[in-house]
Amino acid sequence: MEFFVFGCAALMILIGAVGVITRSHPVHAALSLVLTLFGVAVLFVAQEAHFLAAVQVIVYAGAIVVLFLFVIMLLGVDRVENLRTEPLTAQRPLAIIVSLGLIGILVAAFTTGSGALHERGEGINIPDLTTGTDANTTQLAESIFSDYVVAFEVTSVLLVVAVVGTVLLSRRIKSVAAETSK
Amino acid sequence: MIAALLVPTATWYLVLSAILFGIGTFGVLVRRNPLVMFMCIELMLNAVNLSFVTLARELNDINGQTIVFFVMVVAAAEVVVGLGIIVAIMRNRSSVTADDLIELNG
Numbered sequence: 001m002e003f004f005v006f007g008c009a010a011l012m013i014l015i016g017a018v019g020v021i022t023r024s025h026p027v028h029a030a031l032s033l034v035l036t037l038f039g040v041a042v043l044f045v046a047q048e049a050h051f052l053a054a055v056q057v058i059v060y061a062g063a064i065v066v067l068f069l070f071v072i073m074l075l076g077v078d079r080v081e082n083l084r085t086e087p088l089t090a091q092r093p094l095a096i097i098v099s100l101g102l103i104g105i106l107v108a109a110f111t112t113g114s115g116a117l118h119e120r121g122e123g124i125n126i127p128d129l130t131t132g133t134d135a136n137t138t139q140l141a142e143s144i145f146s147d148y149v150v151a152f153e154v155t156s157v158l159l160v161v162a163v164v165g166t167v168l169l170s171r172r173i174k175s176v177a178a179e180t181s182k
Numbered sequence: 183m184i185a186a187l188l189v190p191t192a193t194w195y196l197v198l199s200a201i202l203f204g205i206g207t208f209g210v211l212v213r214r215n216p217l218v219m220f221m222c223i224e225l226m227l228n229a230v231n232l233s234f235v236t237l238a239r240e241l242n243d244i245n246g247q248t249i250v251f252f253v254m255v256v257a258a259a260e261v262v263v264g265l266g267i268i269v270a271i272m273r274n275r276s277s278v279t280a281d282d283l284i285e286l287n288g
Contacts, residue, residue, distance in 0.1 A: 006190040010198050017202055020221050021209035033221050036202075040228045043195065047239045049247050052231075052254075059254055064224065064261050071265045072217060075272050087214070087281060095211035099204040106200035114193050117240050124244050136247075143248045155255045162259035166266035172273075 005046050012039030024083045030068045037061045048126050051137040195236040203229035214279040216268050220261065227257050 012035050019032025037060045044053035086092060125135030144152055202225060209222030231250045238246025 002190055003188040006194060013198065013202060014205075017205040017225055020218070020225060021205060021213060026215055026217050029218050029221055033224060036225060037228065040232055043198075043232060044235055047195070047235050049235045049238070049250075052235065052247055052250055055251070055254060056231075059258060060224070060228075064258060067261060067265060068217060068221065071269060075269065092212055095208050098211065099208040102207055103200050103204035106203065107197050110193055110196040110200065114191075117192060117237070123242050124239060124247075139244050140247055140251070143244050144251065147245075148248055148252070151252060155252060158256065158259050162262050166262050169263075169266040169270045 002046060005042065009039045009042040009046070012036070012042070022083075026072050027069065030065055030072065033068075034061050034065050037065070048124060048136060050134065051140050192236050192240040196233055199229040199233040199236070202226075202232065214281060216280050217265075219280065220264055220268075224257065224261070227253060 016032045016034070016036030016039060019035065020029045023029045023032060037056060041053045041056040041061070044050075044056060125139045206222045206225035206229060209225065210219050213219055213222065231253055234246045234250045234253070238244065238250075
């Protein structure tokens with residue numbers, strides 16, 4: 001059963017990822033990205049990370065992809081990119097070599113180092129549907145609001161700075177625009 | 183025997199995340215549309231998240247899932263700022279490839 005879930009999710013992830021890098025239309029690439037993000041969410045559920053799976057669907061597939069599609073439509077850049085021509089010579093062979101080498105190094109590290117994985121934490125609670133409590137969410141909340149509470153507060157500052165910076169970046173300043181038009 | 187071999191172990195998930203990371207790297211190196219490059223960066227971030235969750239289960243440690251939560255927050259902020267920069271640059275021009283941004287150097 002877990003093999004079946006893993007196979008389907010891995011197929012979704014790989015088809016979506018290949019779609020992102022091969023589709024010439026940006027909207028198609030964004031929709032392929034949704035497939036990959038859902039596959040990752042399925043694997044999160046398969047590994048008992050239920051809260052993160054929900055956040056993955058809501059934040060990534062919901063907010064971020066919608067933001068991508070919104071910017072594509074706003075800028076009107078939904079033109080087909082010509083992928084046949086290669087502006088820089090030997091760019092693609094070098095990129096293939098680099099990415100295959102990266103995959104090779106990572107896989108070699110994972111296979112040789114798999115013996116070093118030992119249980120060392122205090123355990124991950126698995127949700128128990130009979131009692132009705134979501135133990136994984138509770139445990140994650142305890143971790144965030146006790147050990148990582150400072151980092152959590154700093155992320156709120158980060159989000160505020162990001163929002164204010166984006167508003168400043170994308171706002172058209174009236175005086176400068178009037179001067180340049182003179 | 184075969185049933186025992188077909189149970190996905192942590193190595194399967196880690197190899198899948200490595201392949202996903204490699205595909206994302208290839209996309210960032212090859213694609214020229216800045217929006218698609220951002221999507222490939224999201225692929226790489228998801229690969230890292232997948233390996234974090236896998237190792238959290240394997241090591242039986244909740245801190246891996248906590249870090250994935252923070253990675254998602256930072257990824258959202260990064261996408262917002264990056265798309266804001268792209269909108270600000272692309273407002274006055276019609277071309278959308280990363281090669282046309284060469285005038286950004288001083």
